[in-house]
Amino acid sequence: MKKIAILTSGGDSQGMNTAIRAVTKAAINKGMKVYGIKRGYKGMLEDQISPLTLLDVSGIADKGGTILLSARLPEFKDPEVRAKAAANLKKYGIDGLVVIGGDGSFHGAHYLYEEHGIKTIGIPGTIDNDVAGTDYTVGYDTALNIILDAISKLKDTATSHERTYLVEVMGRNCGDLALYSAIAGGASGVMIPEKESSIDDLAEVIKKRRADGKLYDIIVVAEGVGNVVQLKEELAKRVNTSIRVTILGHIQRGGAPTAFDRILATRLGVRAVELIEEEKGGLMVGIQSEEVTTHKLSYAWENYSKASSADYVIANMLSL
């Protein structure tokens, strides 16, 4: 009987549970035995490995977080640490491993395949959308919708008090959450790490909006841009509106996954199991132009491309 394991690693994201459920059900359906590894690579190293049953994954498709828990283990960059962790898997006769996480987690999966022949398959699970080889990562759509909800609420109070809001959103070095929440949320401006933006230009937009009779401004700032409080201070030297900073923080990572993320997680989870069944490893699955695709794990970081310039132009064109 083929034995496979699943782990979640790095920052959690909505839809990780949906993916765990899909992998477990699909694998059991194909006659495989499934193991869950708690706390990512840390649990793999510390032998926190136990069987995962249909009952364990019952009722979790719509739950945020991850029932397998997540952790970071920087020591996994050390080949000796990886060898110990790989030996734990082999002890159970496990030769397939589904890793749900971001590009850091994919690095670990890549080395486990290259160094120890473990058939690793990566499912991109992160709200940041910073993985190449997939148009969307699992959790991104849910986080985007959480940000949109927050922007709508902030617009209400911003208007009442005629304020400028700087809304900091997550994404690490990727500006996708900021850019697309700005477009979908009708923001007055956006700052992302991939594009040079000037505080002077932002100040001009605010002044023009106020001269036109507009009562509020919502500026979305990606966390990768830098310190949003310093940005507020710089902006305050240039405009005379009341400015507030709202940092959305980890709220963006919680709650029920959207239908989009659930369907994505399920399709990718089932494909991951099929690939292991086909004796393949060292691969990632993704969604590109509506099709489920596979690439080598290294594709995820070697082909990462910066935010869309055309969409950045659109966001700014509509800021006034």
Ligand code: ATP
């Ligand atoms: P997110 O960006 O959403 O938090 P991620 O998977 O990129 O997800 P990281 O913290 O970068 O998150 O990586 C998760 C774990 O993957 C690390 O704690 C470490 O155990 C492992 N990892 C990261 N980079 C490497 C690497 N270069 N080599 C081996 N393992 C790595």
